[in-house]
Amino acid sequence: xxxxxxxxSAGAEGARHQGLKWLVRRGLRRLYYRTPLRWRGLLLxxxxxxxxxxxxxxxxxxxxxxxxxxxxxxxxxxxxxxADGPVQAPGRIALHCHLxxxxxxxxxxxxxxxxxxxxxxxxSVPTDELAGRCSKDFGALAKVRQLxxxxxxxxxxxxxxxLVEFGAVLAGYDFIGHIQSKKSLYNGGATQGWREYLLxxxxxxPENVRRIFGLFQRDPGLGMIYPQTHVxxxxxxxSWLANRDQGARLCSRLGVAMPSDYFDFPAGSMFWxxxxxxxxxxxxxxxxxxxxxxxxxTDGTTAHALERLLGWVPTARGYRTCIIADEVHPSxxxxxxxxxxxARSSATFDRIEQDAGxxxxxxxxxxxxxxxxxxxxxHTKQLIALRLGREDGDVFSRCxxxxxxQARQLAGRDVGLTEIYRQFQRLSACxxxxxxxxxxxxxxxxxxxVSPRTEVVALLRRAVAAGRRVxxxxxxxxxxxxxxxxxxxxxxxxWQQLYLSGERGVRKDDGRLYDLMLAEEAVRGDQVLMVGDNxxxxxxxxxxxxxxxxxxxxxxxxxxxxxxxYRGWIKSLQRLEEGAPGQALNRELTAGLLVRRHxxxxxxxxxxxxxxxxxxxxxxxxxxxGPVLVSFCDWVLEQARQDGIEDLYFLxxxxxxxxxVYDAWSAGRRxxxxxxxxxxxRRAVNVPTLETFEDALAIAREVFHxxxxxxxxxxxxxxRLSGERWDDIHRRGIWRAGRPLEVQARDVRRxxxxxxxxxxxxxxxxAQEKAALLSYLEQxxxxxxxxxxxxxxGYSGTIQxxxxxxxxxPVDGYYMATSDAIxxxxxxxxxxxxxxxxxxxxxxxxxxxxxxxxxLEKLLSSDDAQVRKYVLGDSxxxxxxxxxxxxxxCQSRAIxxxxxxxxxAFVAEAVALRQQLHPGFTVPPEVADxxxxxxxxxxxxxxxxxTTRIILDDDYCGRGLIS
Numbered sequence: 001x002x003x004x005x006x007x008x009s010a011g012a013e014g015a016r017h018q019g020l021k022w023l024v025r026r027g028l029r030r031l032y033y034r035t036p037l038r039w040r041g042l043l044l045x046x047x048x049x050x051x052x053x054x055x056x057x058x059x060x061x062x063x064x065x066x067x068x069x070x071x072x073x074x075x076x077x078x079x080x081x082x083a084d085g086p087v088q089a090p091g092r093i094a095l096h097c098h099l100x101x102x103x104x105x106x107x108x109x110x111x112x113x114x115x116x117x118x119x120x121x122x123x124s125v126p127t128d129e130l131a132g133r134c135s136k137d138f139g140a141l142a143k144v145r146q147l148x149x150x151x152x153x154x155x156x157x158x159x160x161x162x163l164v165e166f167g168a169v170l171a172g173y174d175f176i177g178h179i180q181s182k183k184s185l186y187n188g189g190a191t192q193g194w195r196e197y198l199l200x201x202x203x204x205x206p207e208n209v210r211r212i213f214g215l216f217q218r219d220p221g222l223g224m225i226y227p228q229t230h231v232x233x234x235x236x237x238x239s240w241l242a243n244r245d246q247g248a249r250l251c252s253r254l255g256v257a258m259p260s261d262y263f264d265f266p267a268g269s270m271f272w273x274x275x276x277x278x279x280x281x282x283x284x285x286x287x288x289x290x291x292x293x294x295x296x297x298t299d300g301t302t303a304h305a306l307e308r309l310l311g312w313v314p315t316a317r318g319y320r321t322c323i324i325a326d327e328v329h330p331s332x333x334x335x336x337x338x339x340x341x342x343a344r345s346s347a348t349f350d351r352i353e354q355d356a357g358x359x360x361x362x363x364x365x366x367x368x369x370x371x372x373x374x375x376x377x378x379h380t381k382q383l384i385a386l387r388l389g390r391e392d393g394d395v396f397s398r399c400x401x402x403x404x405x406q407a408r409q410l411a412g413r414d415v416g417l418t419e420i421y422r423q424f425q426r427l428s429a430c431x432x433x434x435x436x437x438x439x440x441x442x443x444x445x446x447x448x449x450v451s452p453r454t455e456v457v458a459l460l461r462r463a464v465a466a467g468r469r470v471x472x473x474x475x476x477x478x479x480x481x482x483x484x485x486x487x488x489x490x491x492x493x494x495w496q497q498l499y500l501s502g503e504r505g506v507r508k509d510d511g512r513l514y515d516l517m518l519a520e521e522a523v524r525g526d527q528v529l530m531v532g533d534n535x536x537x538x539x540x541x542x543x544x545x546x547x548x549x550x551x552x553x554x555x556x557x558x559x560x561x562x563x564x565x566y567r568g569w570i571k572s573l574q575r576l577e578e579g580a581p582g583q584a585l586n587r588e589l590t591a592g593l594l595v596r597r598h599x600x601x602x603x604x605x606x607x608x609x610x611x612x613x614x615x616x617x618x619x620x621x622x623x624x625x626g627p628v629l630v631s632f633c634d635w636v637l638e639q640a641r642q643d644g645i646e647d648l649y650f651l652x653x654x655x656x657x658x659x660x661v662y663d664a665w666s667a668g669r670r671x672x673x674x675x676x677x678x679x680x681x682r683r684a685v686n687v688p689t690l691e692t693f694e695d696a697l698a699i700a701r702e703v704f705h706x707x708x709x710x711x712x713x714x715x716x717x718x719x720r721l722s723g724e725r726w727d728d729i730h731r732r733g734i735w736r737a738g739r740p741l742e743v744q745a746r747d748v749r750r751x752x753x754x755x756x757x758x759x760x761x762x763x764x765x766x767a768q769e770k771a772a773l774l775s776y777l778e779q780x781x782x783x784x785x786x787x788x789x790x791x792x793x794g795y796s797g798t799i800q801x802x803x804x805x806x807x808x809x810p811v812d813g814y815y816m817a818t819s820d821a822i823x824x825x826x827x828x829x830x831x832x833x834x835x836x837x838x839x840x841x842x843x844x845x846x847x848x849x850x851x852x853x854x855x856l857e858k859l860l861s862s863d864d865a866q867v868r869k870y871v872l873g874d875s876x877x878x879x880x881x882x883x884x885x886x887x888x889x890c891q892s893r894a895i896x897x898x899x900x901x902x903x904x905a906f907v908a909e910a911v912a913l914r915q916q917l918h919p920g921f922t923v924p925p926e927v928a929d930x931x932x933x934x935x936x937x938x939x940x941x942x943x944x945x946x947t948t949r950i951i952l953d954d955d956y957c958g959r960g961l962i963s
Contacts, residue, residue, distance in 0.1 A: 076228060076325040076334060077215070084207070085214025089117035091174025094275075096122045096166055097138075098158035098180040102130045104195075108181065109137050111199045112144075116206035117213070119177075120146040122170065124161030126154055156291030158182075158269055159303040163286050171282035173275045175216065177202065182268055194230040198270040201227030201324050212272055215322055223277030223319025224311065226266035229336060231329040235562075236552065238262050238335040239535040242300030243308060250305055254280045256316035261535070262558050264321060264334050265311025277314035281306070299540070337562040341554055342610070346603040348551070349459060351529065353466045358549070359523050361463040364508075364532030365474040365483065367555045369457060369492055370450040371600055373592035373913060375557045375570065382585050383918055384445045392438055399427040400442075404477065416502035417443075417479050443482050448916045452490040455602045456553055459531065464494035473499040473517055475507045475537060497521075509537040511545050518546065533558075556599035557592075565612035565934075566595065572930060582920050590923045593909055594623050613938045613945065617895045620946040621902025624931050625859050628816075629661040629903065630910050631928035635835045636791055636814045637666055640673045643812060643831060647785050649678040651792040651799055653862035657900055658791060664907050676780055678790065679867050679880065680773075682956060685802035687718055687762070687869065688770035696755050696762055697748055704743040705958035709754065712741045715955050718765050718869060719758060729757065742958075772870035774806060775878050782811070789814055789831075793857060795850060796821045797832050804830055816856070817849040836929050844929040848936040854962070855936060858950040863893050866953075883953070888961055892950045899946060 095115075097108060112121070121144045125131050134149045148169075152161045158180035162170065170176050179202065182195040202225075203209060212225055229238070239261050240247055251258045291302045315321060323334050331339050352361065363369055366377070374380060381400060385393035403424035407415045410423070417439065425435050463470050472495050476483065480503055487493070499517050506512035518525060525546025532538025533555045542548035560566035573587045594612070598619065601609060608615030612623055640648065650659035659675050666672035686699050699716050710726075713719040721729075730737045735754045743751070777783050782803070789812035790800050800813040810830045815822075818834035826832055836842065836849040849856060865882040872878060914921040939945050951963045 075323065076332065077322050078327060079201075079208065079211050079324045080327060082211040083214055083218075085210035085212065086217055087210075089119075090213055090217045092172075093117055093119040093175045093177070094122060094170055094173040095119050095177035095179070096124070096162045096170060098124045098161050098178075099130065099134060100126055100154075100158075101181045101183060102127075102133070104181040105130070105133060105137060107196075107199070108179070109141075111179070111203040112138070112141055114203040114205050114209055115141075115143045116209055118143050118145045120144070120173070121148070122166045123147070123149040124152045124158075124165055125149065127151065153288060154294045155288055156301075157294075157303040159306045160286070160288060160291045163281060163284070163306070164288055164291075167282045167286075171275065171279060175213070175272060176275050176278065177272045179203075179270050180268075182270075194232060194268055197230050197326075198227055198268050201326075202270055202272060212324075216272075216274060219320065221318070221320050222274065222322055223314030223317070224266070224271055224273045225322045225324065226271035226311075227324045228326045228331065228334055229267045231326065231331075231336065231339070233267050233335070235333075235335045235337045235340045236535045236539060237267055238265070239558075240308065241304075241536055241540050243305040244536070246300070246302055246305035247308060250284075250302075250309055253284060254309070254313065254316075256280070256313060259308075259312045259315075260558075260561060261555070262335075262561050263308070263312060264315075264323065265308045267307070267335075269307045269310060271310065273310075273314065274319065277317060277319040278310070280313055280317070281309065298544070332564070333562060335562070337554075337559070338610075341552075341559070341562075342605040344603045344605070348603060349462065351549070352459070352463050352468065355529075355549075357527060358529055359469065359527040360521055361460075361468045361470050361529045361531065362473050362517070363456070363460055363470065363495070364530075364534065364538050365472055365487075366450075366476065367453075367533040368531060368538075368553055369453055369460065369472070370486060370490065371453045371556060371596055372449045373451075373589055373596050373917075374449070375560075375588050375592055375595070379585065379588060380445060380449055383449070384442050386582060386585070386918065386920065387445060388438060388441055392434070392441075395428050395430065396438055396442075399424050403427055411505070413505035414475070414501040414507050415477065415505075416500075417477050417482075420477060443478070445917065446478060446482065447486055447489070450486050450490070451596070452492065453553075453600045455600065456531065457490070457492055459551075459602070460492065461494060469521070470495045471497040471499060471517065471521065473508060473513060475501040475509055475513070477502045479503075507537075508541065509534070511541050514542065514546055553602045556595045559599045560591075560595045563599075563610045563612075565610065566599070569612055569930070569934060573927065576926060579924070583924055585918075586921055586924050587927050589913065589918065589921055590627055590927050593906065593913065594627075597622060597906075597909070613935045617898035617946045618902035618905075620859070620935070621899040621904075622906045623902075624935050625657075625899060625903040626661075626906025626910070627923045627931055628928040629658060629860075630665060630907060631923035631925050632816055632835050633658065633662040633665045634922040635925065636662065637669070637672060639814055639833055640789065641671060643789070644787050645673050645789045645812065646787040647676060647781065647789075648673045648814075649676045649780070649782060649788060649790045649811075651790055652677065652679040652681065653864055653866060654793045654857055654860035655791060656862045656864065657860050657903065658793075660900075660904065661907050662791070664904070664911055667911070673789075676782075678780060678782070679776075680799055681866050681868070682798050683715065683718070684769075684773065684867050684869050685799050685806075686716070687766050688773045689802045689805045690717075690762055690766040693756065693759050696759055697752070700743060700748045700751060700755060701746040702743070703957050704741065706740040706742040707958040707960075709735055709739070709741040709751075711955070712743075712751075712958065713758065715958075717758070717762050718769070719761055721758075729754070768872075769869050770806070772872040772878060775872060776870045777803070777806070779878070783807070785811075788812070791815075793817070793853065793860060794822075794834060794837075795819045795853060796824075797826065800830075800832060801825045817847075817853065819850065836925060842929070844926040844933075846933055847929050848933045849929060852936045854952075854954075855939065855947045856932065858947045858952055859899065861892075861896060861950060861952055863896060883955075886951075886953065886961060888951045889953065892952075895946060895949050899950075 099105060099108060121138055123134050123138060125134055128151055131149045131151050135147065138144060139147050150165050152165050156164070162178055179199060215225060216222055248258055311321065351358065372380065385397045388396055404420045407419045407423045411419060421435060421439050430438065460470060480498065480500060483500065499513060501507040501513055504513060504516060506516055508514060525542065525548045528548040529551060530538055530542040530548050531551045531553065533553050539550050539552045542550050560570060570591055573591060576587065598609060608619060611619065636648065656677060659677055662675055690696055690699065704712055710721065713721065729735050734757050741751060774783065782788060790803065791814050792799065794815035794817040796819050797813050800811055803811045804827060810827065812830055813832040815832065815834050817837035818832060818839055820840035822832045822839055837847055840850065865885050868881045868883055870878060871881055910921065910923070935945065939947065948963060951961055953961050
């Protein structure tokens, strides 16, 4: 009982606090609107500082943070524009220099003279002779406090000396630099200038170094700084290539997650770092024996894996990375995917017809010809487990992975699904019938999950038409019959041979399947063009080992991780909590639909292809409007089921598109309520409900921006006064001629005399309109409906409240967002719920659904004119009176058509995914909300967008046409 009393006390205190906040805010609003316009901004800023928590949903408050970057995301920094750094060193600094080539001593000596701070220098060299020269020359540097030169074995390149020889002492410094005498002789000068570029970026001049340390000093969360990759380094170097197995073992030892296929790291292994950010690498306690003997390896060694982890370990520990932008060869991509992959022209493919020496075109299958709506291919197994149900799904999740690993280990080669399920049966003790059911479900999901990558399929058809021999080659456990079914379903034909690792027992990713294929096809590697997505098995091995030509097609999910918009959004999804069962998978599938739609191109890219947030109307419809409305309509279905609603009335005009999405999403669901389109507006329902003078005041209290009084009276009450009537009003001092009318903060005291004068006119108009409106509502079945709800964007439920007052109720309401005023004026038995924002409280932090609601209305707007009122003719015929559309509004129709086409294209793909692959699929509200919020922030950041080209009127609030 004591706890209960305490709760009551806390609740009462909270209520008093809320009441006080409401009173203060009301007073401040009145003060704000009485303040001259030129001072309002300063007043607003003062209020934000005084009580920021009160204004967290205010658009001006949120706009201050619109351009803040995602702190977890790597970005490019123009160092020449950075502020000057500290005069004194911000901590103890050590620099490790690995000098393998003696002829570069002078170059390194010159670069180290740029150090403006005292530092300790650790140098590793291969010979005693070079050690002596280094001791003499480096020892003469003015800023070197302590010098240590060590002769090291030629093992582990520059990485082993840093971690093995000097790791224990380097770990004690606040800041660590690492440079090396890189020449990359193996590539015949292809990367000439790489070393010089990195050294110039990290040292170069005292001013340069001070700016770098200024970045560290200003941001304690900054872990590493290094230059953007050199213009000569290929983008695919930022994948694991031959280093995946080594990387997995090292990540396991380090206790960090394995990074995705593409990630940032200092290619060339030169950097400045905060010492603490690299601590796990120093604590590995590696020895020289962990590094293979030097044999001219170009990849696949411990050093190459550690080079990648230099960039990943600080990120995994929560530190940020700063990448110094190349100002000579500018590129927005840290690893230059824009200059290399996105710059590809379709003319690249002409070699298929023109290369006389080409005898064979080989295509990978998965992620090349066939793609899935997933960001991780292995997550298909999660879909299988969900579709199997709890009992079989648990068995599948527990046994499927180990069964595949054991089957490979026992066979000593690659295996197919038959061998995998033999081990699955042994591990699970399933009977034959259950085993067959589980396997059949896996195969069915695999088949249903794939769709064609149209541009690559077109390339295959082009090769066939050119008379080339075309083969398919894949590392895959699925049986031939399953893969052939997939290919046939999507009309991928014309190929002459299919090489599968599970069938042949050897794999592409170790080169042996290529050996087998080349022997059977009787061709040399240089006579083959390999088309595929895997950087190791489809690119590196064919080129390095067999001398083949390659055409690399990035996985759509990897391209997404290379594009700032997509990358930041996908990272934000991955940081969300797991949520309900299947919630994380639905987030991934939503992202997968967007990625699959837009990022499977292989040439002739345009700027908008990289834009998650739109760029063109179709893309905005697909990426923003479609996901938002699918999420909302799914929520409406669930709320209606819980509340026993049988009829849903979608309110004009935004409800037109919402209803279209609802009808598509709910098709085939027997429990789905019937849908109706209700052509009403605030104006059309407010006047018919007017009975008392207080009703007239309530209609007036909504915001009206400064404008003619005649416009206000017509828009709010349908009144048109004659000139004589106005003259009389002016003469009697009720309203001054030419005086603008404005309503702010619900304050109508100044216009109350005018409203009282015209109240009898309002009553006459209201009586006429009420009869007509009731006739329309009866035609729509709303008057007699027992379990009905309106569906709309939101926000205060004006139309819902009017419908309930008219006696056509109870009528519940389902909205995208509701304000804290939603409950005022609603009967206690009537429900009003918000999907993304409920009673002013966002379901997801930072939601802009309510604070930037007019942009949402633009996205959902209709070509139809707004209905003003309903009219009954002398014979009882019902007619509608519409507002006329301006020429400017009509110009938005083409944009709106494309916007809605994109929206419905997303809906169609989402419906197909739910029906064919994952019955539990929906767009989680937090994902839809985040997409809309990102769109709004992009607009605030002056990136433009589709909504700026859509024009709507807001005459009801006195704003006229708004773009």
